[in-house]
Amino acid sequence: MSKEMTIHLKYWKQDGPDARGYFEEYTLDNVNEHMSFLEMLDVLNEELMLKDKAPVEFDYDCREGICGSCNLVINGQAHGPKERVAACQLHMRNYSDGDHITIEPPRAAAFPVIKDLVVDRSAFDRIIEAGGYVSVKTGAAPEANSIPVEQEKANKAFDYATCIGCGACVAACPNASASLFTGAKIAHLNKLPQGEVERTNRVVNMVDQMKEEGFGDCSNYAECEAVCPVGISITAIAEMRKDYIKAVFKGD
Amino acid sequence: MPSFLKALNSQVGRKVMTGITGVGLMFFLIGHLLGNLTIFGSPEAFNIYTKKLESLGPLLYLIEAGLAFFFLYHTILGISIWRNKKKARPGGYKKYQSKGGASHQSLASKSMIYTGIIIFVFLIIHLITFKFGATETVMLEGEQARDLRALVLDKFQNPLYTFGYTFVLLLFIFHLSHGFWSAFTSLGMKHGDFSKKMQMAAYAFGIILMVGFIFIPLYIYFTGGQGSLIAY
Ligand code: SF4
Ligand code: FES
Numbered sequence: 001m002s003k004e005m006t007i008h009l010k011y012w013k014q015d016g017p018d019a020r021g022y023f024e025e026y027t028l029d030n031v032n033e034h035m036s037f038l039e040m041l042d043v044l045n046e047e048l049m050l051k052d053k054a055p056v057e058f059d060y061d062c063r064e065g066i067c068g069s070c071n072l073v074i075n076g077q078a079h080g081p082k083e084r085v086a087a088c089q090l091h092m093r094n095y096s097d098g099d100h101i102t103i104e105p106p107r108a109a110a111f112p113v114i115k116d117l118v119v120d121r122s123a124f125d126r127i128i129e130a131g132g133y134v135s136v137k138t139g140a141a142p143e144a145n146s147i148p149v150e151q152e153k154a155n156k157a158f159d160y161a162t163c164i165g166c167g168a169c170v171a172a173c174p175n176a177s178a179s180l181f182t183g184a185k186i187a188h189l190n191k192l193p194q195g196e197v198e199r200t201n202r203v204v205n206m207v208d209q210m211k212e213e214g215f216g217d218c219s220n221y222a223e224c225e226a227v228c229p230v231g232i233s234i235t236a237i238a239e240m241r242k243d244y245i246k247a248v249f250k251g252d
Numbered sequence: 253m254p255s256f257l258k259a260l261n262s263q264v265g266r267k268v269m270t271g272i273t274g275v276g277l278m279f280f281l282i283g284h285l286l287g288n289l290t291i292f293g294s295p296e297a298f299n300i301y302t303k304k305l306e307s308l309g310p311l312l313y314l315i316e317a318g319l320a321f322f323f324l325y326h327t328i329l330g331i332s333i334w335r336n337k338k339k340a341r342p343g344g345y346k347k348y349q350s351k352g353g354a355s356h357q358s359l360a361s362k363s364m365i366y367t368g369i370i371i372f373v374f375l376i377i378h379l380i381t382f383k384f385g386a387t388e389t390v391m392l393e394g395e396q397a398r399d400l401r402a403l404v405l406d407k408f409q410n411p412l413y414t415f416g417y418t419f420v421l422l423l424f425i426f427h428l429s430h431g432f433w434s435a436f437t438s439l440g441m442k443h444g445d446f447s448k449k450m451q452m453a454a455y456a457f458g459i460i461l462m463v464g465f466i467f468i469p470l471y472i473y474f475t476g477g478q479g480s481l482i483a484y
Contacts, residue, residue, distance in 0.1 A: 023346065075347055081351070083351065102347045108340060108341050109340050174357070174362070175337040175341075176341040177263070177340070207264050210263060211263050214339070215263075217337075219333060219361070220267075220361075220430075220434040220438065221357050222356040222357070223355045225353075226352060226353040234354075234437070234442065235443055235447075237437070238438075238440045238441065238442035242440030244259075244262070244265075245268060245439075245440060247254075248256070248259045248265075
C-alpha cells in the first residue's frame with residue numbers, strides 16, 4: 001500500500017510577461033507518495049480542468065533529470081529540498097501529509113515569465129551562441145584517436161559538460177548571476193584540445209554576453225553549487241576567471 | 253583582446269578587482285597592526301614610529317593615496333554589485349531558503365554590504381580621531397613631534413570609544429571570514445583542498461589579526477592606561 005497525503009499548494013500564476021502575477025492556492029487530497037513532483041502537478045491540472053479552471057503551466061520534457069527543462073523553485077529552493085536532484089526527479093515521499101508547498105518560477109530579470117511557472121531561458125542560448133561551441137569542418141568523421149586527450153582532462157571536461165542548462169543556479173543565486181552555467185560551459189570546452197583554439201575569444205565573449213543579458217555579478221555565495229542538479233562545482237567559476245585574466249593579458 | 257578598461261568593467265573584472273583590493277587592504281592591516289604593537293615598546297617607541305611615518309613626506313602621501321584608492325575602489329565595487337542584484341532580480345521570492353551543503357551563504361556572506369559600510373564609517377571616524385586629531389607635542393630626538401601615544405592612551409579610557417572600536421573590529425573578522433576565501437576564489441584559485449585550506453586560513457588570519465587589534469584598546473581600558481605591559 002502506498003501512502004496518500006493531503007498537500008496544500010500555493011503556486012504562481014501570471015498570464016503573460018507583462019501581466020501582474022499572483023499566487024493561487026489549491027489543496028490536493030490524494031497525493032500518492034510515489035508520484036514525482038511533476039506528476040503531482042499533472043494531477044493538480046487534471047482537477048483544475050475538471051473544474052473548468054485554467055491549468056498551471058510548467059516546463060518539462062524528459063522527466064528524468066537530463067534535459068534541464070524543469071526548473072521550479074519549491075519552497076524557496078531551486079529544484080526542491082534534495083541535493084543533486086532536478087524537480088522532475090523529486091518524489092512526493094519527501095513530503096508529509098498536510099505539508100504546505102509554495103511553487104515559484106525562477107526569478108530573474110534575464111528570465112522573463114512566459115506564463116505561470118514557465119520562464120524564457122533564451123538568454124542561456126545567447127550565451128552559448130557567444131562562444132560555447134567549437135568551429136570544426138564537418139564531413140567524414142575523423143579518426144577518433146587522432147587527437148589524444150589526457151584522461152584526467154577528459155574526465156573534468158565531462159564533469160562540466162553534464163550541465164543541463166536548467167538555470168537553477170540563476171534561480172538560487174542571491175544576485176541572479178549566471179556564472180555557474182557560463183563557467184561550466186566555458187570550462188567544458190577549454191579543457192579539451194578541440195576547444196583550445198578558440199579559448200580566448202570564447203571566455204571573453206561569453207562573459208560579456210552574461211552581463212549583456214542582465215544577469216547579476218557573482219559574490220561567491222556558492223548557492224548555485226548547492227542547488228545544481230548535476231553538482232557542477234563553483235571551481236567552474238574560478239576557472240572562468242582564470243581564463244579571462246589570461247585572455248586579457250595575452251592580448252591577441 | 254578586450255581593452256583593459258572593458259575587462260575591468262566585466263563581471264569577472266569587477267570581482268577580480270574586489271579580490272585584489274581586498275587582499276591589498278589585508279596586507280595593509282598586517283603593517284598597521286605591527287605598527288600599533290610598538291605601543292608596548294619603550295615609552296618613546298610608538299611616537300618614534302609615527303614620527304618616522306610622517307617624515308616619509310611625499311612617499312607617505314603616495315602610500316596614502318594608494319590605500320585610499322584601494323579602499324574606495326573596493327567600496328564602490330561592493331555597492332555596485334549590491335545594487336546590481338536588485339536590477340537582476342527586481343521581484344524577490346515569496347519564499348527563499350538556502351539549500352545548505354556546498355553553499356557559502358552565511359550571515360557573514362550575506363551581510364558584506366552592511367559590515368562593509370560600517371567599516372567605512374568607522375574608518376572616517378578613526379582617521380579624524382587619530383590621523384587628524386589634535387595632540388600635545390613632545391620632543392623626540394631633538395625635534396618636535398605629535399604625542400599620538402598620549403592620545404591613544406587617552407581615547408581608549410573612554411568606554412564608548414573602546415567598545416565601539418572593539419565592536420567594529422569584530423565585524424571586521426566577520427567581513428574577512430567570507431572575504432578572504434572569496435578573494436582567492438575571485439582570483440581563480442579554487443580547487444578542492446586548496447579552497448578548504450584557504451577557508452581555514454581565512455578564519456585563522458582574521459582571528460589572529462583582530463585579536464591583535466582588539467587587545468590594545470581593551471588592555472588600555474581595563475588597566476586604565478597603567479598596565480605593566482606599557483612602559484613609562
Ligand atoms: S550549472 Fe547546474 S544549475 Fe546551472 S544550469 Fe547547469 S545544471 Fe543547471
Ligand atoms: S524534465 Fe528534463 S530535467 Fe526535469
